Amino acid sequence: MxxxxxxxxxxxxxxxxxxxxxxxxxxxxxxxxxxxxxxxxxxxxxxxxxxxxxxxxxxxxxxxxxxxxxxxxxxxxxxxxxxxxxxxxxxxxxxxxxxxxxxxxxxxxxxxxxxxxxxxxxxxxxxxxxxxxxxxxxxxxxxxxxxxxxxxxxxLTSPYVKALAEFVGEPVIRPLKVVVDPMYGSATGVLADLVRSLGHEVIEIHAEKLEDFDGIHPDPKDPWADACEQAVVATGADLGILVDGDGDRAAAVDEYGNILAVRELTPLLLSYMGGELGMRGRVVTTLTCSASVELEARRLGFEYTSVPVGFGRIYRELQEGDVLLGAEEYGGISIPAHLKERDGLLVSLLLIQMVSKSGLTLRELVNKLDAEIGSRRYIRRDVRLEPALTQAFRNVLPGLNPQEIAGRVPVEVSHADGLRLQFDDDSWVLMRPSRTDSVVRVYAEAPTARERDELLESACSIARGG
Missing domain, CATH: 3.40.120.10 (Alpha-D-Glucose-1,6-Bisphosphate, subunit A, domain 3)
Structure with a gap:
């Protein structure tokens, strides 16, 4: 042939x-x-x-x-x-x-x-x-x-489900009412049955077999999370859990019907694993993850490593064998003691267990963590350019070293994955040309929305050649 x-x-x-x-x-x-x-x-x-x-x-x-x-x-x-x-x-x-x-x-x-x-x-x-x-x-x-x-x-599923239950281990401490939203995907029935088997009341939505997914994208974020958010409020549930179409990413909804941002969910899970569960190891994230993860890793005394975008880069770190948790900006989280890949079902079970054992609500846990490491404001924007302009930005990027941006002087400059500028209050901004599209992806994070937006606008201007 x-x-x-x-x-x-x-x-x-x-x-x-x-x-x-x-x-x-x-x-x-x-x-x-x-x-x-x-x-x-x-x-x-x-x-x-x-x-x-x-x-x-x-x-x-x-x-x-x-x-x-x-x-x-x-x-x-x-x-x-x-x-x-x-x-x-x-x-x-x-x-x-x-x-x-x-x-x-x-x-x-x-x-x-x-x-x-x-x-x-x-x-x-x-x-x-x-x-x-x-x-x-x-x-x-x-x-x-x-x-x-x-x-x-x-x-293939039953042995995996048994292993998940054994990994989580402890019986339910406080029964919860949980809305489970598999988003018409492959976790339908699997996650809901597992949560029930652990002693919780489950309301499963988007569980019918609909090949058109009833018009939603099986992506656990707004606006596709609207139905889960509404179901939590309508049923008086303690929290909601969403997993994406193939079950490798999860998101959580608090008791007020608000979906947790990734910058909240990942450090919260890390806090539970390193605190309540006493697990130890290195924390690895992509450079585009919220600084909240690094701040919580520091608070717990964990070594922290950041790598360029792409879960394959995290995977190479997981192979070292000393990693507790690997996370990417979109909410994919790997706990290599279980599997050297993202697993939204395990993340879901740990989040439910955390709320059950704490005696607090999910939002109270988020607020408690914010009080310890500070609240952050995170954003990403895609700047679309003509192909020639995108290539021109790629060409000048290795030598780009702004002395200040939005009136602020960076304390650290990295070209490991685009251009990342770090500031003394753990604020940062990153510009990264897409490898496949005529787009420059711009990320910014700061303690306040105003400071974040100032960094974002200045970086977008640089990306456009301003």
Whole structure:
């Protein structure tokens, strides 16, 4: 079969495309062929295993079985989930099988219903190196093969759920009323049943099988979180929990129906793990995460590391083995003692346990933490430019070193991922050109909204060439 220049390009962890723009059986099998070829080459003489999962999207189960057949044709032992499953399920199964070569999940995570996706996981359930994904692209043939090997359909979710319950460990201290919103995604039923099994009352919404997701994006943030926020208030629930379409990210809603910002949720979880649970280790975040995480890590006496954007960069730190928590700006959190990948279901259980054990409400816990480390105001804005202007900004960025911005003098300047300026009160601003679009992403954080917005506007002006 003759190779051609691949038209399928991988993002950070896989391939995503609209169903009407190429996400179909032919192209899914082409990718599976490339994965099967590479994994078979890497397999020991005794063979290796591959795990395949799928979400609730259009034809996801069908695509998963086509992927399984194509990979199995290379002599590999393939197990396909018997039902829709969160992405962490596949990662966990890989991590607990010494013969695992990797995994595939048919999902497009938080994207709208028009998109399909194929996510790849490594042998330990974590992110695949960029070098491996580049090799996959290079091995994609022009035509899909017609070969299909035998594969096993198995319950991949139950062992994972049992492991989650054991990790959380303690029985319920104070029963709570919890609104669980799986956003029509692959955590439907799984998270709600698990929370019930731990002794809490659960109201599950957005749990029907609707391939159009009733018009929402399965992304746990406003405005898509509106229904969960309203349900918490209407039912008098103690809190609400949302997970995205493939279950690797979570968000929380307080008793007043307000969704917690990522800058609140991540340090709050860290406070619980390092304080109440007594867990220890290094904290790793991307450079674009809120300073609140670093401030809480310092308060707890933890070593703190920041890395450029992309969970793959965090994953490399997780492999060192001394990390307690890894977090990215969008709310993806990994607790490597459980899995070297993001897991929204585990984060959800820990947040519920924290509220249950504390005797406080979720908002009271946030306010308590703010009193200890200070409240922050965080924002991101995308500055869209002509392609030539974006490239020009990329070219000048390495030598850009403003002496002041918004009337403030930076105490630290970093070019590790764009340009990041740090100030003496832990305020900061970062300008980072997108790797794929004609956009400069600008981030700013400060103790007040006014100071934050001043930094943001000045940085946007710099990005535009002002």
């Amino acid at each position: 003759e190779r051609t220049t691949p038209i399928i390009r991988f993002g950070n962890d896989g391939w995503h495309a609209r169903f009407d723009e190429g996400f179909d059986s032919q192209n899914v099998i082409r990718v599976a062929d490339a994965l099967g070829l590479l994994w078979a080459d890497a397999a020991p003489d005794s063979g290796g295993s591959v795990y395949v999962g799928f979400d609730t999207r259009h034809r996801s189960e069908e695509f998963a079985r086509e992927v399984a057949g194509a990979i199995a044709s290379y002599g590999l032992a393939v197990k396909v989930s018997s039902s829709p499953c969160p992405t962490p399920v596949v990662g966990w199964n890989c991590a607990h099988d010494p013969k695992a070569l990797g995994g595939v999940v048919i999902t497009s995570s938080e994207r709208s219903c028009e998109y399909g996706g194929l996510i790849v996981r490594g042998a330990d359930g974590g992110a695949c190196p960029r070098e491996f994904l580049d090799k996959v692209e290079q091995e994609i043939f022009q035509q899909a093969s017609t070969e299909a090997g035998p594969f096993e359909v198995a319950d």
